[in-house]
Amino acid sequence: MAVAAALALSACGSDNGASTASTTPASSAGGSSASSTAAACPSGTLKAAGSTAQANAISQWTKDYQGQCTGVTVDYNANGSGAGVTSFIQKAADFAGSDYALSTTQAGQVTSAGRCGTGSAVDIPVVPGAIAVIFNVPGVTSLNLSAKVLAGIYNGTITTWNDAQIKADNPSATLPALKIQPFMRSDTSGTSYNFSAYLNALGGFSAANKQFPSKVAQGVKGSSAVAAKVKSTSGAIGYAEYSYATQDSLSYAEVSNASGAFVQLTQANAANFIAKAKVTQNGSDTKLAFDYTYAASDAYPATLVTYEIACGTGNDATQLPLIKGFLNYITSSAAQGELTSLGYVPLPSSIAAADATAIASLS
Incomplete structure (x- = not known):
């Protein structure tokens, strides 16, 4: 796959004199x-x-x-x-x-x-x-989860899978009245930093932090542990690098961009967002540095x-x-x-x- 990517990260400083990198892999x-x-x-x-x-x-x-x-x-x-x-x-x-x-x-x-x-x-x-939003909901393999809903889950204001806000974005899904079990990284993590940066930019979540800023999620060390916990826990949700989702055969959500549209996680879509x-x-x-305002329909923003x-x-x-x-x-x-x-x-x-x-x- 010819992948277009000019990398990103907002962890440090400004972009004075910044330029966009070539898209040749x-x-x-x-x-x-x-x-x-x-x-x-x-x-x-x-x-x-x-x-x-x-x-x-x-x-x-x-x-x-x-x-x-x-x-x-x-x-x-x-x-x-x-x-x-x-x-x-x-x-x-x-x-x-x-x-x-x-x-x-x-x-x-x-x-x-x-x-x-x-x-x-x-x-x-x-x-x-890309960062995959991985989940384990019995009978459900496909979900749309907006940045606002994800922020609500990790803030503790959305607590069950049949919550009205989740149902509104997934009208054809049969969502159980099952408690949501959110997992996060307990260690100082760049994945946490980038995922919280995405939620902060588009979902009103707490400011980006290397220690994931959630008081309701269960913390485990490392992406592999997050993936393992999600896989073994009914009702679980977590975040991990895309390779862990595919490696552990986990379901992962489409997430919203700056326009509110849902974008599928593919390597090509992640590359399109990274290219900006x-x-x-x-x-x-x-x-x-990522540009979270970029809202192309083929650009996956959690990267x-x-x-x-x-x-x-x-x-x-x-x-x-x-x-x-x-x-x-x-x-x-x-x-x-x-x-x-x-x-x-x-x-x-x-x-x-x-x-x-x-x-x-x-x-």
Whole structure:
């Protein structure tokens, strides 16, 4: 599938001088090939931690990369975006995976801890994707759930599946008088940040937060745990990266856009929304922001992108070849070409090219 995507994320700063990225996917760009990666293999153990949203992609890429570079061990701890950034700052991880770019506070912590020597960390966007609103309602496999209704569920004002507001958007569905059991991430999570940002923008929910701002939802750690709880709990609803929905054969809803229309979750529709992201680049650092006002009928608005966060300068000399080797591989056309089958969206060629420049500059 030719996927149009220019990544997005509103976690950090403004979009001064922003531009929209090209819509050519990285799978057709001139990235590193598998053979060239293998020819330049380092050796040693690379430690990384963070985003569970990208875990399925990282797992596949680790398997592939270690198959080509047999002297390399990649140890990725999918412990959540917040924990991953903390591990990076504390030098327990060579780089972090995060579903939001470094905040001003986190960037300050990198500096004060001397994590990157006298330098700073950079954000490298790598894995775009969609957030699925997953549910388990007996006898129901298809639902329209607006941002307003989802906000009501997570605010605790909508408590049963046959609520009038849900019925109004699903007139042909047989909805049971079953208690809604909402689940959320208990850990500091970029998926939570992006999902709450969507609900805040279009549903009047609490402000975007890495700790999901719900007092009624049950918290569990990691996207895989959210998916497992939804699958095993009658009446459950939750949110997780699209690959977890497909991996666990879960039903997922169509959600509303800025015009109130419902949009089906497909990788193409997610890519269409992501393509309207604004891109801000400062040297080797790249940040992206979603435009929730964009309301095309084929643009799915609950999306995210994961970043790999690494030191721009001040990397350990022994680990630097490992960091650059693996990051070069996962942003290559070979690795990005696998994302569609894994439930994600490939990088556009313009962002892949920016990533390659950023990775080459790491020192």
